[in-house]
Structure formats: C-alpha cells, structure tokens
Amino acid sequence: MAEPKRRMDPYDRIGFRSVLTPEGVCMGTSIKVSVGDKLPLFVRDGTVEHWNRFAAVNDEFAAHHWDPEVAKEEGFPAPFCMAPLQLAFFHAMLRDWTGEDGRIVSVAAKLKGPFFKGQTLTGLACITEINVINGEKHVNLELSQTDETNRTIATGTAQVALSDD
C-alpha cells in the first residue's frame, strides 16, 4: 500500500528555519513573542464570490478579476485577485494574531505573481526582530504568500507595535 502523501509544512516550503517557542504564539491581552516565532497561517480560496465582495467595497471592477476571456486575452490563464485584497490579507493575518493589543505600524509587499481563481492562498509570517520603542514592543516580521503549488505570490515585511503589559 502506498504511503499516504503528507502535506509539507508551508513554513518549511518557503525556508523559514525558525522553531516555535514553547509558549508559542498566543492571542489575548499579553502576547508572548520571540524572534523566530511563526504566526498562524492565513488561508483563503480564490473565489469570485470573495472577489466580488471586495470589488463592491473598493469600486474595483477590472474585468481580468472576474472574466476568464479577458484574463486570457491579457495573457493570464485565469482571472486573478486584486492586489489591494492581497495586501489586506497580510493586514488581516497580523490582526488575527494580535487581536486588539496590536497596532500595525507598517506593511510592505512585493507582488511576485497573480493569485488565480481556484487557487488557495496561504499567508505566512515569521518574527525577525523585537525592539522596545517608547514603551511599546515593536515586532518586525517577514511575510509571504504562496499558492498550493509552492509558487510565491507575494513577499514582504511588516512592523507591529504591541502593548507591553
């Protein structure tokens, strides 16, 4: 009998070498953080149902986001997600982790390739540096988004300020 396929840890896929600390990453009023900690994954399927909702609030109706024929004419195999929504996913991932104790100071992203309809996006983040500035814990993170084929969709960095309880 063939050995069942194991899904590779997305963090291993993109080469984060860090190990989760024993206390891990936790939400709540006091977030324990260490350099090397990895945030919970942020996963979204690429669906027109989702992108239509974002188009409606961002007034963003370029046809290559929903019409396969237009996407094909422009050289893409399928409709693809709006860049601002991909950027919003990085923000949502950070907020999911910090809850209301965190303040996003910055998010930067380089767009490496489209996130196509029917694919699954996985957002990842790893803590790279921690500094205390004016009584706040400022946490620097390395960000990445990949699809289910390990293709990198976006990379980036972020800084989040945490209340130092």
Added chain:
Amino acid sequence: MKATPEMTAIVGKTMRESISHPVTVSDIRKWAIAVYYPQDPPPLFWDENYAVTTKYGGIVAPEEFNPFAWVTQKPSMTDPKVPQTAFSEHELGVEPPEYKAMLLTEIRESYGPTRIRPGDVIRSTVRISDYFERDGRMGHMLYTTLSNEWRNQNDEWIRTTESVFARY
C-alpha cells in the same frame, strides 16, 4: 528610458488631492466583511456595543480601509475621472516618457497611531517622491515612487502609501 529634467523638477510637488465623504459605520462594516469573507470579521469593525468596551471606545476601520472608493467630495462625481491605481506626469503638465507598459511592483504602507473612525473626513495628497532606473526582466526600466499621504479632519496623520511603478 530616463527621467527628463522636467520630470525630475516635479518630484515632491502635489500631483493630486482628494477629500473623502464622511466615513460611515456601514462603509467600515462592509469593508471588513469583504476582506474577511468567508469568515466573520472581528467585532471591533461591526459591533458598536462591543467596540465601545474596547480601548478604542467605538468602531474603528481596518488599517487598509479605503474611504475614497466610488465617490469623493473632491473630485466630485461630475469632475473628470482620474485613475486611482495609476498616474501620469500629465497631471502636472509634464510630458511622460513613451513606454509600452506600466506595472505596480511594490506597495509600502505606514500607519500613524490614529485610526479612521465613523464621521472622519480623509484628505489624500499624492506626490511623485522618487525616480530611479534599474535593469529588469523586461529590459531597462524606469521606476517611479508615488507617495500618497492621508490625514483626517484634525490634520492627524493616518497613513502613507508608497507605490512603486515600473515603466518599460
């Protein structure tokens, strides 16, 4: 492709200014629902009874919320349309270089401690902050950094977005 002296001379000058209509709770709720779909967004973005118990004292907008979608006070509905996701030196009366394509390659967001709340009116000021050249996959490319600063009605800094466009 190079930046001409006329292009370099407009670096730092205001290219475009927009003023939002007052932000509504409904705007914030719908934005959060759209971003978090198919999950429910955090109650801070939609539940007034909950939000009043938090350190924010009420509903605030997600950091990436866009108050300029659909229609603004300035430019108004009837003013000439200006694309919000692109730019041209023509907006400052300067002839841009000829190019085959323009791509958005990088976005950098910085946020101040003040959050957008219902009732806020946000002012956006767009400037070209930098030109630089680099060889890329598509040949020699001219990169332009567009800086977009947002302030609220109290002149508190909300956010600065730096968008890097490549032309070739």
